Amino acid sequence: MGEISTLHYLVLSAALFMIGTVGVLTRRNVIIILMSIELILNAVNLNLVAFSRLYGLHGQIFAIFVITDAAAEAAVGLGIIIAFFRNKETVNVDEVDLLRW
């Protein structure tokens, strides 16, 4: 199967990023959209850790910061979902159209 290089990790990370982007752009359920954002953040983390194999420890530190941001984003996002469901009784993003004209 050959040696695993950084390029293998980058291609896997690009694949995960693409899957996450498709999820964000095509799904209606806002919970699934948040999960797709987590997929995107994980793809970025894989990139950072793969490059830290080449350039030293900085990438791993940044991966930890990205995980912190993901936790904060998930907490606020899920709070917004709860408030949203309480007002509109739905979790579909295309039914939130108060700002549309």
Next chain:
Amino acid sequence: MTPVATAFFFYFLAFMAVVSAIAVITRRNPVHAALSLIVTLLSLAGLYLMLYAPFVAAVQIVLYAGGIMVLFLFVIMLVNLEQNIREYQWNKQWLLGILLAVSLGGLLLFVFQRGYDIFPKTLAGLPEGQNTQQVGIWLYGNYMLPFEIASLLLLVAIVGAVVMAKKRI
């Protein structure tokens, strides 16, 4: 000494990650999507171990698979999704979205193929036995200010989540 992490492990974990990531965005029931996302996160933790990053792998399992996914499952439980499961799950712009994502992936592959030569040929020395110690020294040394800003961000996120989820402010 031959390395333990062989190519087979990489392809196995990559296959698991991609298949369960596709399951995340295609499942109708959000609980199934959340469980698939846990499989993706665990395979990524295995890949971090293969990249000599045991601390990041442990943080991935404890914080992502343990903390954030429990948060997701709790919200799925709190929000009543019974009629949502019976609805159509894809929005009107799905074709455009898939086209845009595929072109973005093509662009990324093009950049990787063209720019691969500028990567350094030698690997950095990462002694995995002292990885956690090194990460601690970096976090409290060079990255002191970003670390403090991250803690402030978490405080703001806690307050924001409580305010959002409260019935009346």
